[in-house]
Amino acid sequence: MSGFLNSSIGRKFTMALSALFLMLFILQHFAINILSVFSPDSFNEISHFMGTNPLVQFALQPVLLFGVIYHFVMGFILEIKNRNARTVKYYKNNGAANSTWMSRNMIWSGGFILVFLVIHFIDFWFPEINTKFIQGDMSGLLADGEGYRYYEELTHKFVPVWRVALYCVGFVFLSLHLLHGFNSAFQSVGANNKYIKGLKGFGKAYAILIPLGFIFIALFHHFNH
Amino acid sequence: MNLTLKIWRQQGPQDKGKMVDYKVSDISEHMSFLEMMDVLNEQLINKGDEPVAFDHDCREGICGMCSMYINGEAHGPDRGVTTCQLHMRMFKDGDTITIEPFRAKAFPVIKDLVVDRSSFDRIQHAGGFISVNTSGNTQDANAILIDKHDADTAMDAATCIGCGACVASCKNSSAMLFVGAKVSQYALLPQGQVEAVDRVKNMVAQMDLEGFGNCTNTGACEVECPKGISLENIARMNREFLSANIKS
Structure with a gap:
């Protein structure tokens, strides 16, 4: 299989598999976050479960991190290889005549998502790792011991307007990336036939509604804090 | 139709190449794109200039030889046609048309618009x-x-x-x-x-x-x-x- 993984199709295939995995993760992330709008207690409970469950923390989280890193690194490697495949550029190229802006600019939308992700990690993931695994506080409780800290931390983060605006822009780029990426992933794994055509509409809905939902959550907490 | 053509000229594989402007006049809208190129080449030959090299064979959309990148699109702005099937009615009098070879590292330019x-x-x-x-x-x-x-x-x-x-x-x-x-x-x-x-x-x-x-x-x-x-x-x-x- 090493020949497969080093081939152009193999790389496409693994890019698509990591993309499909990340899209499943985003759906799960959204399902948990939307609970913070309707039921802060449920949000706290499931956040504590996800943050302390050994299976999630030591099995699923490393797989997720590998998926994220692989998708970005391979994305940049493929972009460099693809640019090298045309050494002399066209004097005039009308890309808009035959393809969408999103499909031609995946590297840019992906690059902005990477920047957003770094900020998102600094905001949430690194403090979480610090609290649990460096300071050793696995209780998930507020400093005064009155209930879980997750909902308070989340809503507190969305107080500054600049951070809400930054997250909204990040989700717009996520939407642009998914508008091409969702269906592209299925095409790459060879799933393009009459049975799969119905997925195209679902892919567009996913690419628009999920990022829109994340934007709603950020705005909701900003205006209701 | 009177047209301005911006065409990629390259003497050979090692030449750097450049875009060169040409004027062609009295082009019929019923001509194919390659017939328009023939008119240009006759004009160049009559002036003692080197004609533009381009691939062509059957001129009926079967052989796959014609390979021009016209106004930023392979085989030009029409759909489902090769360059030889592209008609000049797709353009307007006074247009400037950009003509380049197919670009790819795996398709090196041999001369002008001809690629390997x-x-x-x-x-x-x-x-x-x-x-x-x-x-x-x-x-x-x-x-x-x-x-x-x-x-x-x-x-x-x-x-x-x-x-x-x-x-x-x-x-x-x-x-x-x-x-x-x-x-x-x-x-x-x-x-x-x-x-x-x-x-x-x-x-x-x-x-x-x-x-x-x-x-x-x-x-x-x-x-x-x-x-x-x-x-x-x-x-x-x-x-x-x-x-x-x-x-x-």
């Missing part, structure tokens, strides 16, 4: 065939029953003329629509099954060796293909390639 597409030939040689004993005892093709839908889909894939518009249009210079079509035309037929594993593995290996880019599914190739080869052929090649690698 022998990389496609080498991909075909790597596996785009079936081995049949033609000693006189060949089985009648009609004796093998083939599902009508499969036969039609295989024939659709086989209409690829190997012009390279897919590579030229792709932002990554990927040849996957071409290779996908060549793999599909055999993968769908019983005659292609015997060598299926080696075929797809060898053709993909040769495609990668030639320096074509990776497909990112923009779909530009499908839109610009003069024969309407579908992206489904790339998906089929991906499945065939995965299956071949699992089998051996």
